[in-house]
Amino acid sequence: MSTGVRHGRLTGARLDLFVSRAARYLLGAPLAIAPGAASIDPVLEDLLSFHPGWVTRSVTTHDPAGGNDDGYRAGVALEGEHRVLFHARGEGRITRIWMTAPRAELEKPDQEIWIEIDGRTAYRGPLLGFFEGRGPWRSPLALGVDASSGAFTSYVPFAWSSEAKVRFRGVPIYYQITYREGPGAASGPTSEELARFMTEDWTATLPAPSHRQALGPGAPLLLATGPATVSGLDIRIPAGSLKDLEVRIGGQPPVPASFFFGLASTGAETDGGWTTFRSALHAAWAPDAGGAGRLATRLPIPLSEGETLSVEVALGGGTSDIEAAVDLAPVHRGVRLLAQYRDQTAPGRETTMPLFESDEPLQFVALLEHLSGGRPGDRLYLEGDEMIRTDGMSYPLQIGTGTEDYFNGGFYFLGAHSNPFSGLLRLLVIDPEDGWRRARFDHSLYRLHVADPIVSRSGMRFGAEAGPTGAYTPLRVRSLGLAYAFSDHREIGEQKVRVRGKRHVARSAVDAERSEPRRSFWLREGRGVTRIELACPPEARGLLLLRAYSAAEAPQTARVRLDGREVGVLHEMQANPVRSLAEDALWVDLLPGQCGADRRPVLEIDARSSPAPWSEAGYTLRFFSGPPAPRLTQGPAVKIFDTDSLPGGPFYVNDHAVIQLSDGRWILTGIFGHEPYRPEAESAFVLAAAPGPGPARWVEAASPSFALAPERFSTRALPGERWIWAPHVVRDRDGSLVMVFHVGTPDPDRSGFRIARSQDGVTWTREGGTLFEDICVARDPMLIRLGDLWVVYYTRCASRESRLSGVGYRTSLDLVHWSPPAMALTLGPETATQNSGHTESPFVFERKGWFYLTITSYPVDYDATFVYRSRSPFAFAPHPIARLRAHAAEWVAEGGGLGAGRLFFTHAGAGKGGVFLQELFGL
Known part of the structure; x- marks a missing residue:
């Protein structure tokens, strides 16, 4: 080897x-x-970690009666001249947009697609411009009709923290929007990372x-x-x-x-x-x-x-x-690849053929299919819809509009083609004479769910129709379904909840196969709060909340809380008065010790603000075990930047950032001050540099790797800035470096945040003015990207009235316009201060399906760094999983990405004499 x-x-x-x-x-x-x-490429590495919080879904123009009358139906609303194709609340991510119509319709000049994320416009412009590369995204992220063989397809990742909409001006005859929602659903590769993965040889x-x-x-x-x-x-x-x-x-x-x-x-x-x-x-x-x-x-x-x-x-x-x-x-x-091959003949009745079935926790990643043996001159079998049911639900959360649509084509394809995530590799026409009137066809197809894996906690059934209603015959279908199964998660209990009070009986079939029988079900409707006392086993680490309801009216919205803490949103945008019986789902994490014989946590489903009456036929709660919280240990500390020996010292470095440049070198910048510690006098960020390869070698060297750069400083305070603190540096879409930092102001409740940009890590130029201001000496910002959504985290208290220490966040699409503040973490009453001192130096990163937040609590101890974890990057329970010995910790991994590989953290502070590096074990 x-x-x-x-x-x-x-x-x-x-x-x-x-x-x-x-x-x-x-x-x-x-x-x-x-x-x-x-x-393993980081995009693929992510598939090997289970994401139980993801509820993967699609909204499509399928025929709600179960037949083949697919086409546009009214969504949430008609807003002015735009039709609302998609509307979601809570955390989520659009992973795929597919559309088609006759070419003349697609090329009408007045059509417009408008994508809005967290109240900001991500794209608004011509349909052709978006899909054919004249907007911000190019092939293969966005594919036009010719490239996608009869349809438009986008894999541009649109992540959101609270709300997303897709509007359309025109007639979007057929469309599918594939998305996921729930805790952690916003995570995943950025558009640049995905484009690189799709195009690399x-x-x-x-x-x-x-x-x-x-x-x-x-x-x-x-x-x-x-x-x-x-x-x-x-x-x-x-x-x-x-x-x-x-x-x-x-x-x-x-x-x-x-x-x-x-x-x-x-x-x-x-x-x-x-x-x-x-x-x-x-x-x-x-x-x-x-x-x-x-x-x-x-x-x-x-x-x-x-x-x-x-x-x-x-x-x-x-x-x-x-x-x-x-x-x-x-x-x-704890993970293995399931490979299910099937060779079957279409059943000739109105149903779906199973292409993949399992009762395990899994993430479905690929379907490969060979179709042959149809009737002469007839390809109506390509009208068959896929129906994907997860977690034992009767209602498919993904229902398609045709086989070629599932494979990202349209109108039976334009011909053989191959794209990174889908293709028709072979279209064999057997006996093509006489204009294909007697021809038979072989189709070799693939669809890779790399960017949009289908997640199920307790198994899934992937079925597909043969033909318009499933009754097409004869047809031979060979298929291979691939999924990753995870042994560390298992269902350990179930709780059924009936709704009480004023109810009425409704009759409906499930929106799926046309042969689905109508069922009678009791239904309660209104706007109120449903409270469920959980009977969960002590070892439960998560629950899947399943709601059965009537979709006759929409939109329906409810906020979900567990013991008073916000844990998610249930939101249904699309009405179906034809077949109203439906189901939806939400994952909720449970904390260790939250369940047990003497503990009865309360789940609240608050629909008081639902636009349409909230509908409840009943709830099913499934409880799951999972691997225990990790046991974290830290390796020996190695000083990687020595400030004691600098001329004119002694100096110290406090909140700082470390990043690798494109040429392999590393830079370090951070608060720089002369001992003794005087934070109000901190007016410059030091600049130090180190050669590659990175943290593993620094630990092995056991000696300083960074040296003061000739430029000495990256950024200095401007006149009127009382001080500047806590730079954090990330790479932007164009490869440039972006630094976000805090600026001191006379009013502690109007702390400012600004950015600077650099092409080489050495010369930094300020951009614009103050991004936003916030309360409680808001400070210590750090940036990450989820899809194309920027998120900045920073130290902040809960509110002007409640000075509990916490970590706030805001989102942006352009680093200029920012959302209002929200809280990712709020600690208890013992942490109330004027400067949120218990939650300094926040840092958030994702690893193996979990988000981790580290903060320094100097009132506890100068070296007290606490570690929190959550499935969601926007909501951390105030219960740390570990305490580390560090101040102002910053995180870095071997190879650059924090999702895999050896994990390290740097730390510094007044009186420390420099910056130190330690390896963390257990993640």
Whole structure:
């Protein structure tokens, strides 16, 4: 095994396979992975962590009667000349927008799409401009009709903290907006990170196969043995072997290699099932002059202890030679890849065919499908809608408008094509004479849910119709569904709640298959507060709140509180008077010790402000266990910047920031003062620099890595600024660096925040004036991005009237216009001060499906840093999970991103003599 460097990160161990008896013995042993190695792209790494707070949904123009009369229906409202296509409240993220109509309709000049996030316009302009790259986003994030084969498709990530709307001027005949809501739903890659992932040639970094084995029935090729995570796989086989080759993961049934590697073919087509393509996960190269084809994937494949990944020949297949190579990443425990292959014939009745089914906590990431055997000259089977039910619900939270729409095309596609997340790789027309009147067709399709994984806590059923209502026949459907399942979460109890009071009986079918029977259900409607006393097991760490209701009227909105603390919003934007019986869901985290025999937490569903009457047919509460809170320990402290020895000293650094530049160097800037500590005299930010590679090497060096830069200071206070404090530096969309910092003012309830910008980390230029002002000596800002939404966190008290220490936040789309303040954390009455001193130096980062907030509480101790965690970046319960010895902690990880890899924090302060670095263990 050896390690290499890719994209500035250490790769995992690379294993070129020569499968002999000795090699098999070695492969059966645990694989030693270099500590901190990370060859999995951060976008894919995020899929390997469970996100139980995400409720993944779509709003579409499907026929509410269960037939094929898809098309625009009234949404929430008609606002002026705009139709409201989408409206959400609470935290969330739009992951995909798909639209289509006859081309003449799409090209009408007066059409406009208007996307609003947290009350600010993210985009408002022509439809063609948005999807065809004349707006802020380019291909492949936004795709026009030709690129998306008959439709418009956007994967631009629009995240919000409180509210989002999509309006449209014109007639949006068919559309789908895929989104997620709930705690943590705003998280995920930014548009730049997603665009990079979608466009990079990941195949250039795969290990080249270099060894060969004869493969035959009963003689599989063993690729890897767990515990391990396969992060890259590359094989070469004779072209004719494709139809016989299978991939086996652990004890699961084998699946055809042509599907596993993305071709979605049978291998028996006229071209042998081969085509050359590259998606974001899979790649294939048609046979070369020597008759060998090549297949590759970067889909991570976690293997538990003793599990194997192998390639084998199907029963009855022939012998062939195979060359293979594998990349390995650090072990991912508690997660495994489910691969379900199905070969079925359409049932010929009004129902859906199951394409994927499971009762485990999972995140669905891909569907590959091969359709064949339809009626001559007829492709009506492409009218079939997908229906995705999660968590045992009868109501599908995702209902489509047609098979080609699910695969991001329109009007039966314009032809074969390949995009990063979807494509029609093969459209074979059999007997095409006479204008396709007697032709039959083969479709090889794929849709990758990398940017929009479908989350379920207690299983899902992915079904699809054959044809307009499911009754199309004959049709053969081969499919492979891929999902990650998580063993650390399980359902441990259920509580049914009936609503009481004045009720009436309603009759309705569920909005799904046309054959759905009507049901009778008791219903209560009004505007009030429903209180539920929870009977939750002591080990419960989360609950899924399921509501059954009538969607005859909309919008319906309720705020949800647990023991008085806001935990989410239920909001339904779209009315369905045709089939009104519906369900929705919300995840709520439970704190350790919150449940038990002598504890009865109270859940409140407050619908007093609902625009339409709140509807309740009943509630189901499902309780889940989860892994325990992490036990955090900190390694030895290493001084990385020595201020004691600077000429003219002694000096100190306080709140600071550390960031890596594009050329690999690192810079450090922060409050700089002459001892003894005089905060009112802090008027400049120091500038220090260090060479690469980064924090792991700094710890190993055990000596200062940063030196004072020749420029000495990055920013100085201007006349009229009493002091400047706490710079935080991040990278902007264009690659430039943005510094946000606090400016002292005479009025402690009008503290200011400003920004500066730099192209090189050395020369900084102020931009604009004061961004906003706030109370309680508001200070210590830090910036992150969720999708295209900027979030600034800062020290602030709860309100002018309640001076409880806390962490406030505001959101922005442009770093200029900011939302009103909201509180991410509010501590108890013992923390009431005039300057929110118990919550200094806030820092928020996401890691493995959790958000972590660290703050320094100097009234407790100068070195008291507390760690909080939440599924949501906007709401942290006032119960820390750990206390660290640090002041003004800033966080950095090996490789740059905080989501994976070795995790470190820097800290400093008056009297410390510099800046220190420590590794954190346990996350």
